[in-house]
Amino acid sequence: MITMYHNPNCSKSRATLELLNERGVEPEIRLYLDNPPSLQELADLARKLQMDPTQFIRFNEEVAKERNISATDDRDASEWLTLMSENPILIERPIVIAGDRARIGRPPENVLELI
Secondary structure, X not given: OEEEXXXXXXXXXXXXXXXXXXXXXXXXXXXXXXXXXXHHHHHHHHHHHOOOHHHHEOOOOHHHHHOOOOOXXXXXXXXXXXXXXXXXXXXXXXXXXXXXXXXXXXXXXXXHHHO
């Protein structure tokens, strides 16, 4: 099963979904802004992406600016995951998950290695 963390307002997210659909893949769509991932789901996602949490946070989002959040902040992984869980707009998008692997669709073609 392939799952996609999707934000329909994001052009990269829409392009990634279109790219998957063109290849006959219809992922399970998770509208993560409406249904934010739990701390455990985000920890699993970091493992599948093989990234530290700071590598898939959108620091240019308004909420990051309002909270003065920066990639250079001295926080442990659990604090970053909590920030993302409480503010899902901070999660980079789109993210496609296939089994034990995940890729960020920036550019959208990044996800093709999962199918």
